[in-house]
Amino acid sequence: MTAALPADGWAAASEISMVLLAMNGDDAAYGELVRRRQNAIRNLLRRLTRDTALADDLAQQTFVQGWQSIRGLKSPAAFAGWLRKLAVNFWLQHARSSPQELPLEEDLRVEHATAALSRQLDLDAALAELSRDVRLCIVLAYNEGMSHGEISRLTSMPLGTVKSHITRGSARLRELLHDYGDAHVR
Amino acid sequence: MTMVTRMSDEMNEKLLARFVGAQERLPDAEFMQTVLARMQQARRLRGRQRIAMIVVVASLAAWIMPSVLQTTAAVMRSVAEHAPSYEALIMSPGGWAVSMLIGFGVLLRAGALRRG
Numbered sequence: 155m156t157a158a159l160p161a162d163g164w165a166a167a168s169e170i171s172m173v174l175l176a177m178n179g180d181d182a183a184y185g186e187l188v189r190r191r192q193n194a195i196r197n198l199l200r201r202l203t204r205d206t207a208l209a210d211d212l213a214q215q216t217f218v219q220g221w222q223s224i225r226g227l228k229s230p231a232a233f234a235g236w237l238r239k240l241a242v243n244f245w246l247q248h249a250r251s252s253p254q255e256l257p258l259e260e261d262l263r264v265e266h267a268t269a270a271l272s273r274q275l276d277l278d279a280a281l282a283e284l285s286r287d288v289r290l291c292i293v294l295a296y297n298e299g300m301s302h303g304e305i306s307r308l309t310s311m312p313l314g315t316v317k318s319h320i321t322r323g324s325a326r327l328r329e330l331l332h333d334y335g336d337a338h339v340r
Numbered sequence: 341m342t343m344v345t346r347m348s349d350e351m352n353e354k355l356l357a358r359f360v361g362a363q364e365r366l367p368d369a370e371f372m373q374t375v376l377a378r379m380q381q382a383r384r385l386r387g388r389q390r391i392a393m394i395v396v397v398a399s400l401a402a403w404i405m406p407s408v409l410q411t412t413a414a415v416m417r418s419v420a421e422h423a424p425s426y427e428a429l430i431m432s433p434g435g436w437a438v439s440m441l442i443g444f445g446v447l448l449r450a451g452a453l454r455r456g
Contacts, residue, residue: 181379193365217375277358
């Protein structure tokens with residue numbers, strides 16, 4: 155591994171400069187990018203998979219793939235979106251190869267019934283009820299704050315389909331969250 | 341109509357709040373360790389693949405080299421045998437005209453004749 159900056163210098167470095175260093179083969183810079191982005195990518199994959207171990211495994215694959223292909227990145231400013239696309243592609247690849255998903259871990263839900271965890275499990279359980287494409291659109295819209303156009307470009311779904319998935323998915327999610335006891339966490 | 345839109349916006353805000361609430365601050369030490377280990381593993385695998393590729397290419401080269409050398413020698417012998425007739429052909433007016441045409445074509449393709 156090479157280190158173009160001292161370890162305490164990473165915190166102040168901008169993401170673009172780190173991406174540029176990583177594109178030139180600086181593994182320490184890429185390591186710092188992983189540290190900064192891991193939370194967002196893992197949370198995104200947790201919403202999509204509802205399985206923390208699988209989400210972390212897919213996130214690790216995403217970062218390793220990112221490290222291997224970062225030289226092909228067109229613009230350093232596009233790093234975050236590019237990484238998110240890699241993560242979504244890994245999830246889609248996994249979802250296509252294994253269509254059945256794990257049942258919700260009810261024991262875990264009882265053991266750690268804090269308000270935040272309960273809210274998260276309710277949301278993940280509700281998301282799991284949605285079809286794969288609808289879930290993807292909903293997670294990208296609400297979790298990632300992406301516009302319909304951005305989702306359409308990232309997923310290669312027509313814009314109309316994305317809008318319809320989000321409208322119908324939001325309505326269904328609202329129903330499901332109500333069924334899971336939305337009132338107690340409000 | 342206005343009422344429906346407002347309800348829809350309200351619902352979206354509520355959903356958004358649920359997503360924001362579900363965002364966790366995840367511990368990164370173990371995750372980082374695993375990613376770095378996987379990167380190291382990928383680096384080793386890539387090194388092994390490069391070595392295997394070099395071995396395959398070198399073996400192929402060693403295997404086909406004798407026949408390549410034989411064919412090259414045969415072609416050179418044949419060219420040497422026919423060289424006088426090629427020379428006469430190139431020196432003829434027809435050969436000269438064809439050479440000029442080829443040269444013009446090369447200049448045209450390279451854009452050397454373009455203005456500006």
